[in-house]
Amino acid sequence: MSAEYPDAALPDSASPGSAVLSVRDLTVTFPSDAGPVQAVRGVSYDLMPGEVLGIVGESGSGKSVSSMAVMGLLPKTARTTGSVRFRGRELLGLPEKEMTAVRGKRIAMIFQDPMTSLNPVYKIGWQLSEAVLAHHDVSKEVARKRSLELLEIVGIPSPDKRIDQYPHEFSGGMRQRVVIAIAMANDPDVIIADEPTTALDVTVQAQVLEALRAAQHETGAAMVLITHDLGVVAGQADRVLVMYAGKPVEIGPIDGIYYQPRMPYTVGLLGSLPRLDQRTQEKLTPIPGTPPSVVNLPPGCPFAPRCPLKSDVCLRTEPSLLPVLGAEHQAACHHSDLLAYEGAMDVFSTDPNAAPGQGPQGEQHLGEEPGQSPDRAPRQEPGQAPGQEPGQETGGTTGQEPGRPPGQHPGQDRRDPGQDPQSGAAQ
Numbered sequence: 001m002s003a004e005y006p007d008a009a010l011p012d013s014a015s016p017g018s019a020v021l022s023v024r025d026l027t028v029t030f031p032s033d034a035g036p037v038q039a040v041r042g043v044s045y046d047l048m049p050g051e052v053l054g055i056v057g058e059s060g061s062g063k064s065v066s067s068m069a070v071m072g073l074l075p076k077t078a079r080t081t082g083s084v085r086f087r088g089r090e091l092l093g094l095p096e097k098e099m100t101a102v103r104g105k106r107i108a109m110i111f112q113d114p115m116t117s118l119n120p121v122y123k124i125g126w127q128l129s130e131a132v133l134a135h136h137d138v139s140k141e142v143a144r145k146r147s148l149e150l151l152e153i154v155g156i157p158s159p160d161k162r163i164d165q166y167p168h169e170f171s172g173g174m175r176q177r178v179v180i181a182i183a184m185a186n187d188p189d190v191i192i193a194d195e196p197t198t199a200l201d202v203t204v205q206a207q208v209l210e211a212l213r214a215a216q217h218e219t220g221a222a223m224v225l226i227t228h229d230l231g232v233v234a235g236q237a238d239r240v241l242v243m244y245a246g247k248p249v250e251i252g253p254i255d256g257i258y259y260q261p262r263m264p265y266t267v268g269l270l271g272s273l274p275r276l277d278q279r280t281q282e283k284l285t286p287i288p289g290t291p292p293s294v295v296n297l298p299p300g301c302p303f304a305p306r307c308p309l310k311s312d313v314c315l316r317t318e319p320s321l322l323p324v325l326g327a328e329h330q331a332a333c334h335h336s337d338l339l340a341y342e343g344a345m346d347v348f349s350t351d352p353n354a355a356p357g358q359g360p361q362g363e364q365h366l367g368e369e370p371g372q373s374p375d376r377a378p379r380q381e382p383g384q385a386p387g388q389e390p391g392q393e394t395g396g397t398t399g400q401e402p403g404r405p406p407g408q409h410p411g412q413d414r415r416d417p418g419q420d421p422q423s424g425a426a427q
């Protein structure tokens with residue numbers, strides 16, 4: 001890994017604001033025949049002790065690469081810049097021997113495939129006991145007893161029998177729970193879980209998420225939970241960071257992200273979630289189009305080709321992440337103020353009753369420059385659908401959802417963040 005970063009060998013000291021993990025302006029680029037792959041283009045976040053940060057985005061948005069950079073696990077071809085501080089100590093550029101000591105012990109990583117972490121030739125009990133013995137000066141008997149406890153905490157049935165089995169005798173969900181138990185045994189300060197439930201069916205997902213909650217409760221660790229599904233982080237995270245084309249496009253407390261999203265991509269992700277409101281028969285609304293290639297990105301907002309709210313300025317200038325609802329909630333969108341209107345959740349609606357060509361509150365806001373009055377007449381081509389380029393096929397409509405009670409919050413009828421993302425049951 002080639003890298004450019006400041007003062008790599010800083011002493012261990014308090015991080016800004018006492019964050020356990022501080023990531024600043026992280027960029028990762030891979031060389032390729034087609035040109036540099038800009039996998040991560042400026043990721044910054046602080047993870048506070050005990051906090052759960054959800055990182056959400058579609059495939060290829062840079063979720064894994066940014067986390068692998070934190071762990072120092074990128075291939076040598078990767079060019080990394082920026083800063084990653086664990087308890088104030090710069091990790092980027094740390095010699096491999098020192099980084100190995102940080103990995104597993106201070107920062108544990110849980111991958112989508114549990115067999116990445118488990119050794120197929122050793123019994124589960126042996127692997128757990130090894131982790132316990134690595135961190136505690138106890139006898140083998142005590143380590144085995146603790147291993148049994150850990151298996152119980154993560155919900156493995158009959159742990160006294162299971163402890164003497166091999167990984168292949170466990171189901172995928174149970175293996176993932178064993179990996180979580182091993183992470184607990186290491187007593188880490190930070191757990192990074194990269195799509196830990198993606199390969200599992202919905203019921204098993206809920207069990208693994210429950211095991212993660214137990215691990216976090218037991219260790220008090222802070223956690224980065226990576227997923228492509230906003231529903232998975234709903235009952236789990238304190239804050240959410242939404243990534244698109246290698247960049248954070250919205251970050252904020254979970255309530256703000258779910259109930260007051262200020263970036264159309266976040267709105268689109270929310271629109272793809274199942275709705276709890278049984279009164280409506282409205283179908284899920286996927287975001288039209290696909291994410292861009294991060295090789296030779298054109299100027300402007302990378303989301304513009306898929307965005308019903310795009311205007312000229314979006315095609316010229318990539319928006320910066322700026323505070324939208326207090327300093328804690330930030331979004332990267334020239335038109336984030338338009339999403340404050342009631343009906344903002346419907347920017348991707350395919351509801352045939354939604355009035356095409358009309359924005360929230362029946363007004364047309366498209367094509368305006370930032371700061372332009374929403375009441376000003378739009379610059380729209382005759383016959384052009386909202387957000388549509390001349391000659392481009394429409395991908396969606398805007399309009400206020402008919403039947404939404406006045407005063408109801410955008411997204412209020414969506415998933416409740418306090419509810420189990422799998423079952424919808426209250427926590």
Ligand SMILES: Nc1ncnc2c1ncn2[C@@H]1O[C@H](COP(=O)(O)OP(=O)(O)OP(=O)(O)O)[C@@H](O)[C@H]1O
Pocket residue numbers: 030037038039057058059060061062063064065066075228294
């Ligand atoms: N070793 C590599 N060499 C070149 N490009 C890479 C490498 N690893 C990842 N990339 C590219 O970096 C970008 C970000 O990939 P990353 O794996 O972080 O996406 P992701 O958000 O984790 O997606 P997914 O949800 O599919 O896991 C993608 O365009 C990917 O093709």
Ligand code: SF4
Pocket residue numbers: 263264265301302303304305307308309310311314319332333334335336
């Ligand atoms: S309105 Fe413009 S800046 Fe905002 S997401 Fe759409 S294209 Fe990007």
Ligand SMILES: [Mg+2]
Pocket residue numbers: 063064065194195
């Ligand atoms: Mg990934």
